[in-house]
Amino acid sequence: MKALLAVLLVGLLVVPAAQAADSSLRYQIFLDNGKLAGEQVVTRSAAGVVHVHYIFKDDGRGPEYDEYYRLASDGSLGEYRVQGTLMFGSRVDERFQRSGTHAEWRSTADRGEREVNGLAMYMPLKGSLAPTSIAIGLLAARKPGEELPLLPFGSLRQQVLDKVQISAGGKKRMVQLLAQTGLGLSPKFYWAMVEAKPRLFAAIVRGSNPEMSLIEEGWKDSITQLADRQAAAESRLLAEMAEKLQHKLPGLTVIRNARVFDSEKAVLGAASDVYVIRGRIATVVPAGTPSPEVDQEIDAGGRVLLPGLFDMHAHVKRWDSALDLAAGVTTVRDMANVNTQLQQLMDETNAGKLLAANVVPAGFVDGVSPYTGNYGFVIKTDDEWQRAIDWYAQHGYRQLKIYGSFPAQKVPDAVAYAHSRGMRVAGHVPYGLKAEDVVAAGYDELTHMNMVILNFLIGPDTDTRTLARITLPAEKAAELDLQSAPVQDFIRTLVDKQIVVDPTLCVMAFMKQRAGEVTEVYAPIAEYMPPDVRRNYAIGIMKVPDEKAARYQASYQKMIDLTGMLYKAGVPLVTGTDTVVFGVHAELELYVRAGLTPAQALQVATLNGARYSQTLHERGTITPGKLADLVLIDGDPTTNISDIRKVALVMTRGRLIYPAEIERTLGIEPFVPTPPAVHYLHE
Numbered sequence: 221m222k223a224l225l226a227v228l229l230v231g232l233l234v235v236p237a238a239q240a241a242d243s244s245l246r247y248q249i250f251l252d253n254g255k256l257a258g259e260q261v262v263t264r265s266a267a268g269v270v271h272v273h274y275i276f277k278d279d280g281r282g283p284e285y286d287e288y289y290r291l292a293s294d295g296s297l298g299e300y301r302v303q304g305t306l307m308f309g310s311r312v313d314e315r316f317q318r319s320g321t322h323a324e325w326r327s328t329a330d331r332g333e334r335e336v337n338g339l340a341m342y343m344p345l346k347g348s349l350a351p352t353s354i355a356i357g358l359l360a361a362r363k364p365g366e367e368l369p370l371l372p373f374g375s376l377r378q379q380v381l382d383k384v385q386i387s388a389g390g391k392k393r394m395v396q397l398l399a400q401t402g403l404g405l406s407p408k409f410y411w412a413m414v415e416a417k418p419r420l421f422a423a424i425v426r427g428s429n430p431e432m433s434l435i436e437e438g439w440k441d442s443i444t445q446l447a448d449r450q451a452a453a454e455s456r457l458l459a460e461m462a463e464k465l466q467h468k469l470p471g472l473t474v475i476r477n478a479r480v481f482d483s484e485k486a487v488l489g490a491a492s493d494v495y496v497i498r499g500r501i502a503t504v505v506p507a508g509t510p511s512p513e514v515d516q517e518i519d520a521g522g523r524v525l526l527p528g529l530f531d532m533h534a535h536v537k538r539w540d541s542a543l544d545l546a547a548g549v550t551t552v553r554d555m556a557n558v559n560t561q562l563q564q565l566m567d568e569t570n571a572g573k574l575l576a577a578n579v580v581p582a583g584f585v586d587g588v589s590p591y592t593g594n595y596g597f598v599i600k601t602d603d604e605w606q607r608a609i610d611w612y613a614q615h616g617y618r619q620l621k622i623y624g625s626f627p628a629q630k631v632p633d634a635v636a637y638a639h640s641r642g643m644r645v646a647g648h649v650p651y652g653l654k655a656e657d658v659v660a661a662g663y664d665e666l667t668h669m670n671m672v673i674l675n676f677l678i679g680p681d682t683d684t685r686t687l688a689r690i691t692l693p694a695e696k697a698a699e700l701d702l703q704s705a706p707v708q709d710f711i712r713t714l715v716d717k718q719i720v721v722d723p724t725l726c727v728m729a730f731m732k733q734r735a736g737e738v739t740e741v742y743a744p745i746a747e748y749m750p751p752d753v754r755r756n757y758a759i760g761i762m763k764v765p766d767e768k769a770a771r772y773q774a775s776y777q778k779m780i781d782l783t784g785m786l787y788k789a790g791v792p793l794v795t796g797t798d799t800v801v802f803g804v805h806a807e808l809e810l811y812v813r814a815g816l817t818p819a820q821a822l823q824v825a826t827l828n829g830a831r832y833s834q835t836l837h838e839r840g841t842i843t844p845g846k847l848a849d850l851v852l853i854d855g856d857p858t859t860n861i862s863d864i865r866k867v868a869l870v871m872t873r874g875r876l877i878y879p880a881e882i883e884r885t886l887g888i889e890p891f892v893p894t895p896p897a898v899h900y901l902h903e
Contacts (some may be wrong), residue, residue, distance in 0.1 A: 471515030528849030530829020533796025541576030583612030784814030
């Protein structure tokens, strides 16, 4: 295989696309605010070689690829090569070739070969949407419901959800909305041409970070129409899933013989019976206490019962939200989103039409620069920040998040005004300031451990809006003396002012990940994931030179060490994942690695989450009168924090959720295959 791969696609790569161009198709990529952020240009040469150039940039970062491929006689990829860079600069270099029944592939994450009979479509790890367009055509040619075999493994399914005629500039076109399943942890939605051999027309991604639309050039004005129809179709599918996987608990429910975690004292109590009615905790009594007649009972069998976990740094997505519940996370704090869509998501969740954790929203504000975060409100004039804060306060937001391009001179005024409206303030450190400056300006919380570390690393010319906010800590944190006077003085300031820190250590693990490796964040869950997801876990996101690998590893460990030092000094922590799948579990493991006991880490994920999201009156402890946001664990995470992954049952909003059902629906092998049964006594 090695010899063959060494010469793979040499013929393709020496064909200059511009020299023998026969046809070209251009797609444009727009952010949700209409800003042009990239393009995909597909050029087919007279020799049958297709060249695709793809580039997308948001917040000053994003991927860029060049692909070359040739189709096999059955219309699938026969030869393929992609080279380029990912969001944080790591190299993309992937190739595939099939000769007869023999298929071989190699990427920066893996390599392999297998014998294949019949049609099979290779799906690259990273690249443009051109291979997806090929798969659309191949699936359309198959019988209804028939799957398309994939390489290296798996299969793809496709269904038509909608059809509509659109018009622009005097042109009309029939397009169809397709849902593809079989790759990743949720369906992928595409708009395709309605014709004998359909191809990709548009891909509209909403409820993600970032939100974007790729559409054929000249049809930008159709994005809103297509996005609205797609949102309606997705809502129908999500409502069906929510109806199927949320189990109502009418009347009085008792969870018997559960060891209740006391999050205020960070200790595990004796076995108890917990009564729940209409979504609230009615009473907690010693196990076996004579009880009134109940409608449902659950025998916990001595399992540990926790208050619902908090993810205090999320960017909520409609299709990923069910995974929060599967992880035992019943409350998420959304730290940046499109305001109208987050409002819709919260309404759907409250109405039971979306399987998702409860959302505590943080209002996002940023200024104008090449690195603007295009969410929430982008401040363009001197007084817009005040109107933005007013809007957030009027819509029930109890927190403000300031981002890196927000005008530094306006930070103190914005913080003071947010405080006057009852809002806490957190976020990135705007360009031109250090962490100590925003603390002095009134921040209540610092977001991301790299932002804390940068306080001791940046100079007056360091632009922390760029990737320097990642690369500089990777390069220099290893040398930082945590016992030095500047570090210790800053820690004392954080303690004195009780500044909360949201470390997001799990998401920062990419800063030391090398291509082909799986970090400690994903290694414990990889075997449970679909094969293509496991394959993606080995992709290195940031460029880590061989000669600097040890340094980057040491820098990451220094961030972990500082987290432990902050906690021991009395700085409050909260658990944030920045939307890493099952990331809260990994975050807690990293806190234990930093020196917290498992029980202290659980306290951070429960009590602290409620306290600093300003929901402690309803959440965070298992107390009569509070919401019954409860998580039953098949193990004891107070002694072995890794048991936190064994989530057997989740209760929230008066409904019961079996994580195993969610996991099977999304192609995940359940962490607890056989949860305790619920006995409905009056059926």
